[in-house]
Amino acid sequence: MRQNLYAAVFAAGITFVLTCLMIGVKLTSEGTQLQVVGASEAQWAWIFAGIALVFFSQLFRDQISTATAGIPRPNLGALMPDREKAARLKPWLIAAVVVGLFIWPFMASRGAVDLATLTLIYVMLGLGLNIVVGLAGLLDLGYVAFYAVGAYTYALLSAYFGLSFWVCLPIAALLAATFGFLLGFPVLRLRGDYLAIVTLGFGEIIRILLNNMTGLTGGPNGISGIDKPTLFGLEFNRRASEGYVPFHEFMGIDYNSGHKVIFLYLIAVVLVLAVLYVINRLMRMPVGRAWEALREDEIACRSLGLNRTVIKLSAFTLGASTAGFAGCFFAARQGFISPESFIFIESAIILAIVVLGGMGSQFGVILAAIVMTILPEFAREFQEYRMLLFGLLMVLMMRWRPQGLLPAKRPHMELKR
Amino acid sequence: MTEASLYLLQQLINGLTIGSTYALIAIGYTMVYGIIGMINFAHGEIYMIGSYISFIVIAGLLGMGMVALPVILLIALIVAVLIASTYGWTIERVAYRPLRGSNRLIPLISAIGMSIFLQNYVVLAQGARDIALPPQISGGWNFGDPQLFEVSLSYMQLIIWAATFVCMTALTLFISRSRIGRACRACAEDRGMTNLLGIDTDRTIAMTFIIGAALAAVAGLLLGLYYGVVNPFVGFIAGLKAFTAAVLGGIGSIPGAMLGGLILGVTEALTSAYFPSEYKDVVSFGLLVLILLFRPSGLLGKPEVEKV
Amino acid sequence: MSQLLLDVNGLTMRFGGLVAVNNVNLSVHNRQIVSIIGPNGAGKTTVFNCLSGFYIPSDGSVVFKGEQIAGLKDFRISRKGLVRTFQHVRLFSNMTVIENMLVAQHRHLNTNLLAGLLKTTHYKRLEQEAMDRAAYWLEQVDMLEFANREAGNLAYGQQRRLEIARCMVTQPELLLLDEPAAGLNPRETKQLDELIVQLRDEHEISVLLIEHDMSLVMGISDHIYVIAQGTPLADGTPEEVKNNPDVIKAYLGEE
Numbered sequence: 001m002r003q004n005l006y007a008a009v010f011a012a013g014i015t016f017v018l019t020c021l022m023i024g025v026k027l028t029s030e031g032t033q034l035q036v037v038g039a040s041e042a043q044w045a046w047i048f049a050g051i052a053l054v055f056f057s058q059l060f061r062d063q064i065s066t067a068t069a070g071i072p073r074p075n076l077g078a079l080m081p082d083r084e085k086a087a088r089l090k091p092w093l094i095a096a097v098v099v100g101l102f103i104w105p106f107m108a109s110r111g112a113v114d115l116a117t118l119t120l121i122y123v124m125l126g127l128g129l130n131i132v133v134g135l136a137g138l139l140d141l142g143y144v145a146f147y148a149v150g151a152y153t154y155a156l157l158s159a160y161f162g163l164s165f166w167v168c169l170p171i172a173a174l175l176a177a178t179f180g181f182l183l184g185f186p187v188l189r190l191r192g193d194y195l196a197i198v199t200l201g202f203g204e205i206i207r208i209l210l211n212n213m214t215g216l217t218g219g220p221n222g223i224s225g226i227d228k229p230t231l232f233g234l235e236f237n238r239r240a241s242e243g244y245v246p247f248h249e250f251m252g253i254d255y256n257s258g259h260k261v262i263f264l265y266l267i268a269v270v271l272v273l274a275v276l277y278v279i280n281r282l283m284r285m286p287v288g289r290a291w292e293a294l295r296e297d298e299i300a301c302r303s304l305g306l307n308r309t310v311i312k313l314s315a316f317t318l319g320a321s322t323a324g325f326a327g328c329f330f331a332a333r334q335g336f337i338s339p340e341s342f343i344f345i346e347s348a349i350i351l352a353i354v355v356l357g358g359m360g361s362q363f364g365v366i367l368a369a370i371v372m373t374i375l376p377e378f379a380r381e382f383q384e385y386r387m388l389l390f391g392l393l394m395v396l397m398m399r400w401r402p403q404g405l406l407p408a409k410r411p412h413m414e415l416k417r
Numbered sequence: 418m419t420e421a422s423l424y425l426l427q428q429l430i431n432g433l434t435i436g437s438t439y440a441l442i443a444i445g446y447t448m449v450y451g452i453i454g455m456i457n458f459a460h461g462e463i464y465m466i467g468s469y470i471s472f473i474v475i476a477g478l479l480g481m482g483m484v485a486l487p488v489i490l491l492i493a494l495i496v497a498v499l500i501a502s503t504y505g506w507t508i509e510r511v512a513y514r515p516l517r518g519s520n521r522l523i524p525l526i527s528a529i530g531m532s533i534f535l536q537n538y539v540v541l542a543q544g545a546r547d548i549a550l551p552p553q554i555s556g557g558w559n560f561g562d563p564q565l566f567e568v569s570l571s572y573m574q575l576i577i578w579a580a581t582f583v584c585m586t587a588l589t590l591f592i593s594r595s596r597i598g599r600a601c602r603a604c605a606e607d608r609g610m611t612n613l614l615g616i617d618t619d620r621t622i623a624m625t626f627i628i629g630a631a632l633a634a635v636a637g638l639l640l641g642l643y644y645g646v647v648n649p650f651v652g653f654i655a656g657l658k659a660f661t662a663a664v665l666g667g668i669g670s671i672p673g674a675m676l677g678g679l680i681l682g683v684t685e686a687l688t689s690a691y692f693p694s695e696y697k698d699v700v701s702f703g704l705l706v707l708i709l710l711f712r713p714s715g716l717l718g719k720p721e722v723e724k725v
Numbered sequence: 726m727s728q729l730l731l732d733v734n735g736l737t738m739r740f741g742g743l744v745a746v747n748n749v750n751l752s753v754h755n756r757q758i759v760s761i762i763g764p765n766g767a768g769k770t771t772v773f774n775c776l777s778g779f780y781i782p783s784d785g786s787v788v789f790k791g792e793q794i795a796g797l798k799d800f801r802i803s804r805k806g807l808v809r810t811f812q813h814v815r816l817f818s819n820m821t822v823i824e825n826m827l828v829a830q831h832r833h834l835n836t837n838l839l840a841g842l843l844k845t846t847h848y849k850r851l852e853q854e855a856m857d858r859a860a861y862w863l864e865q866v867d868m869l870e871f872a873n874r875e876a877g878n879l880a881y882g883q884q885r886r887l888e889i890a891r892c893m894v895t896q897p898e899l900l901l902l903d904e905p906a907a908g909l910n911p912r913e914t915k916q917l918d919e920l921i922v923q924l925r926d927e928h929e930i931s932v933l934l935i936e937h938d939m940s941l942v943m944g945i946s947d948h949i950y951v952i953a954q955g956t957p958l959a960d961g962t963p964e965e966v967k968n969n970p971d972v973i974k975a976y977l978g979e980e
Contacts, residue, residue, distance in 0.1 A: 014503060014506075014507060017499070017500060017503045018500070018503055018504060018507060021470055021473050021474075021496070021500060022466065022469065022470070022473075022500075022538075022539070022542050022543075023542045025473055025477070026542075026543065027469075027472060027473060027476060027543055027548050029548070029549065033551065034472065034475075034476040034479075034548065034549065034550050034551065035476055035480050036473055036476045036477040036480055039542075043542070133522075137522075139522050139525065141529075186706075186710050187706070187709070187710070190709055190713065191713075192521045192522060192525075193455070193456045193521055193522075193525055194664075194709055194713065196456075196522075196525060197456065197657075197660060197664075197705070197709075198705065198706055198709055200657070201657065201661075201702035201703075201705050201706055202702070202706070204657070204698065204702055205698075205699050205702050205703065208695065208696070208698055208699050209699065211695070212693070212695045212696065278842065281841065281842050282838075282841070282842075285836075285838075285841035285842075286827070286828075286831055286834040286835070286836050286841070287836055287838065287841070289820070289824060289827060289828050289831075290828060290831055290836075292817070292819075292820060293817045293820065293828040296817045296818065296819060296820070297815050297816075297817060299779075299811070299815060300811075300815035300816070300817065301800075301828070302779070302799045302800045302803070303777065303779075303799065303800075303803055303808065303809055303810075303811070303815070304800075304803060304808070304828065304829045304831070304891070304892075304895060305800050305803035305804040305808075305829075305831070305832055305895060306800055306828070306831050306832070307800050308800070314838075344653070345533070348529055348533060351526070351529070352530075355526055384541065385537075385541070387533060387536075387537040387540075388534060388537040388538060388540075388541060390530075390533060391530045391531065391532070391533030391534030391535070391536075391537060392530070392534050393530070394526060394527065394529060394530025394531075394533070394534075395511075395512050395527050395530040395531055395534065397530075398512075398516060398523050398524070398526050398527035398530070399512075399515055399516065399527070402516075402519065402523045412820070412821045412824060412873065412875075413821065413823060413824050413827065414821075414823070414872075414873050415823040415856065415859070415860060415872040415873055
């Protein structure tokens with residue numbers, strides 16, 4: 001007990017040192033003079049609360065750990081039904097979910113559908129980064145660069161050449177993949193943390209270039225007036241552009257701005273399903289097995305004749321092309337893009353989604369993307385604490401559950417005899 | 418001297434100034450990487466906090482009517498170093514030590530989270546906007562031809578050079594002569610063995626973080642005075658630049674960090690002088706990529722041989 | 726007729742000031758079992774690393790099947806038919822036994838993305854062939870019943886056998902085994918013995934092995950090289966080496 005007391009006092013002292021000036025005092029500008037005023041009562045309250053929390057948690061360290069040991073650790077994996085039942089139910093479940101996804105928007109509010117579309121974008125980004133980080137084990141901190149490439153590709157092609165969304169979609173993916181290849185080729189042989197920093201640097205370079213090549217990219221003002229996607233040439237506007245028929249006229253119904261929202265949502269669903277299908281196939285193909293083997297033991301792979309650069313490149317470019325898809329769709333949905341949407345913090349958020357969900361686990365990533373997008377909507381009062389909590393969450397997750405919410409339970413290939 | 422060479426001299430002066438501060442911050446990265454093989458992503462934020470604390474102390478003392486500038490700056494230095502070191506120690510203790518031994522990506526992600534946490538912590542505590550401090554040390558020497566180009570070497574720049582020199586010398590002596598310094602070097606070479614020899618490696622590692630944080634705080638004070646402005650996000654870019662400097666010089670090597678910092682500072686100054694200045698960051702990052710591609714061990718580092 | 730498979734001349738490896746391997750010469754003919762023995766820390770694994778491309782030798786030549794391979798990358802050498810194992814078993818523990826075998830055959834499979842996504846006949850045929858080859862080799866090492874078990878869940882002796890089977894499925898011509906008997910009990914060592922001889926006789930590959938276990942080495946080797954502190958000490962048939970006074974002094978003394 002005595003030892004805990006010392007620890008508690010020490011910890012409380014540290015907390016005080018950390019916060020007394022940083023929080024306890026506020027810098028304000030009085031004219032040209034910089035002044036220091038005592039912080040508000042609320043802030044001192046935070047300081048004392050923090051000190052108290054640290055003090056008591058150290059003091060009662062032993063009691064707390066015995067108490068929490070009793071609580072069973074949340075094991076979401078255990079909530080899943082056992083394997084055999086799951087295997088039989090799975091196709092029905094998936095079918096039900098897919099059908100639900102297509103029907104739901106017609107019954108939901110417009111805001112909800114819009115939010116769902118945003119979530120789907122993050123799901124796509126998360127799945128793409130999951131290939132790179134989760135399946136191949138490469139830490140990419142500049143993923144947002146490929147997202148930007150996809151978005152700007154559509155924006156520029158649509159503005160300068162009037163190409164439609166559907167034509168630009170594969171082009172955006174291809175261009176993003178090319179960037180991925182060009183970046184990956186020299187860089188993928190670097191060690192894990194170096195790779196992370198280099199990709200971070202690359203992401204920043206892209207953002208700075210986008211911000212400064214004003215002639216091409218519109219600089220900080222970005223590009224606006226990007227065309228929305230059409231359904232076989234039918235536009236979802238009240239009045240269509242010259243020579244085109246708007247959707248509602250074609251269908252013989254009244255114009256409803258909700259149609260556009262639902263249409264965008266449905267496109268997002270289709271894209272996500274396509275990405276999911278491809279990823280699942282890939283995991284059962286030699287390249288997917290190679291990713292996992294490389295992640296497990298790179299030296300063994302080399303000794304078996306596997307070219308790790310090619311294998312890593314495949315993961316990197318596939319991840320990049322997925323981001324390209326997402327970027328193209330993002331530009332179409334927003335109608336306006338600027339370099340502000342492609343800052344480092346976006347890469348960090350997508351990484352958090354992958355890590356939170358469980359690196360390698362698609363279901364986990366989907367769940368994490370949903371949580372990350374929807375939770376802030378419900379916790380509007382905590383808006384200013386959002387990023388703070390986000391950072392804290394990352395630290396805590398690494399400490400207590402680095403394998404993520406739903407660690408991957410990959411289906412193994414079986415020898416059928 | 419010609420106008421062009423005077424201009425160049427000015428750029429060199431500016432570059433060496435900014436380069437020395439990069440060197441101070443880079444040391445933190447290089448020491449931590451050398452000892453536990455981890456990139457302390459949150460190190461840039463320690464520098465930022467050092468800046469903030471310096472501003473707070475300076476503004477506070479000025480507000481209380483103190484006039485003696487050297488005393489104010491000295492107090493600011495001491496307080497900033499103390500508090501930043503505490504932050505450095507706490508971060509290691511809370512976010513990194515429990516993760517030691519796990520696969521490399523996990524501490525890195527924790528560090529990224531810590532970096533984001535600290536930035537927003539300061540945003541909530543002090544606001545997200547720029548905070549400006551009126552220049553405290555002004556004046557300097559001008560030389561050159563007033564008709565061609567006047568090169569100015571400000572007192573502030575001289576102070577930065579002097580302070581950096583003192584810190585570097587002190588650090589080098591400390592690492593090579595003192596017991597703790599020896600322990601740091603031993604840990605960096607072979608942590609397991611050092612442990613077996615009875616040296617408390619946990620404490621040595623903590624010491625490394627504290628030293629790095631202290632130097633970052635010094636840089637925070639110096640740059641804060643130099644630029645006169647601080648905001649919660651200055652740590653991010655400064656951190657990346659300092660990391661580039663550390664890699665350039667050879668990660669794990671303290672003289673390397675110093676050399677790398679100076680080279681990076683001069684390169685940046687030359688770039689922004691002769692090319693559009695928005696691209697100076699691109700050049701810095703580009704330099705990082707090139708170094709990692711062609712000479713990952715840096716200028717003064719030893720090429721690592723993989724143990725199979 | 727006996728054909729020269731691997732010819733090593735003047736192999737030297739320096740790390741800074743340390744000379745780990747000093748002017749080593751050895752040769753392996755086809756259908757031969759050759760052993761490298763020597764006290765611990767003698768640089769034997771370093772020799773392997775040089776031969777298999779994990780290190781680039783500081784000096785010397787390594788000719789495999791008439792081609793100079795010194796300086797080539799590790800995976801390229803592996804593709805030419807020179808495969809190796811490691812002192813500590815390196816399996817893909819979270820993957821099943823059969824998956825381990827399939828990964829080893831990566832370059833024999835159709836890795837074209839489109840072919841895989843569309844499940845073309847060519848793709849499926851190659852996958853099936855790989856499965857069959859994997860099954861065949863698992864049977865050769867008596868591991869077929871464990872095909873669907875996670876590699877990490879195997880007993881140590883089984884893991885060793887899997888490692889060898891995994892190497893064999895890449896269709897090599899020279900197998901480098903680094904202390905294959907380490908950690909095995911006498912019965913397992915005898916099984917390993919028989920397996921290595923079987924590989925030479927029935928499957929016509931050559932084996933170069935590093936070993937400490939004298940019973941294994943003496944019993945099956947056609948030729949033995951002795952290396953001490955990175956320098957060649959002696960070589961010859963098991964009989965010759967056993968009676969060589971230098972060797973006895975340096976190593977066999979404490980048998």
